Amino acid sequence: MxxxxxxxxxxxxxxxxxxxxxxxxxxxxxxxxxxxxxxxxxxxxQGKQVAFTTSLVATGDGQTFGPFDADTPLVFKHVATNIGNAYSPDTGNFTAPLKGAYHFEMHIYGPPDHATAAYLVKNSEKIFAAYEYQTSEWASASNGGSLLLEAGDVVSVLLWKDATVFDDTENYTTFSGHLLFTM
Known part of the structure; x- marks a missing residue:
């Protein structure tokens, strides 16, 4: 047992x-x-990935934009990256597809004896500027920052009145941005 x-x-x-x-x-x-x-x-x-990188000139020789008698939208034609298709090379506008925090940068380059200057604009409001003036050398200026955007907000770059920028296929003048996170 x-x-x-x-x-x-x-x-x-x-x-x-x-x-x-x-x-x-x-x-x-x-x-x-x-x-x-x-x-x-x-x-x-899924589907909420947003990033773009652009420059002014898509093809051809270098081109100087400006000076103009008024602030003028810059339309960046060369699109290196456009994940999410939120940037339009026809208008130069980035339209936020989602509410969230986004980071933008602009880099501008211009000839001597003219101001090289541009604004980053959100829904027609000037948010920040990049400016440089050189008498004998080419000028460059940059600025960037993070913005809280609602879906449908528009971000673009304006060339200052009486300022110039230059670009060629080396991509000197650029505008880029990306979604950091949704809200």
Whole structure:
């Protein structure tokens, strides 16, 4: 009888060890929840990737823009990157597809004896400027920053009145931006 009890205990021990311990079940449930959360996060961010990089001139020889009698929109024709298709090379406008924080940069380059200057504009409001004036050397100026945008807000670059910028296929004058995160 004693041998039978020991054998029964051994069989019971083997059966119990074949069943996953309670901790393993909880870990498996946690892993399943993490996988579900990851899938949900991936579906939330799908299609919400936004980034663009542009320069003024797409082809041909170098070109100087300006001076003009009024602030003038710059239309960046060479599109190196346009993930999310939020930048329009026809208008020079970036239109935010989602509410979120975006980062923008502009780099401008111009000939001597003229101001080289531009504004970054959000919905017709001048947000920040880049400016340089050189009498004997080519000028360059840059500026950038992060903006909170609502879906549909428009960001563009304006050439200052009486200022000039230059670009050629070396891409000296550029405008770029990307979505940092949605809100």
């Amino acid at each position: 004693k041998t039978l009890s020991v054998l029964a205990l051994l069989l019971l021990a083997c059966r119990v060890s074949a069943d996953p311990p309670v901790d393993a079940l909880e870990e498996s449930d946690s892993l399943a929840k993490l996988r579900a959360d990851l899938t949900a996060l991936q579906s939330l961010t």
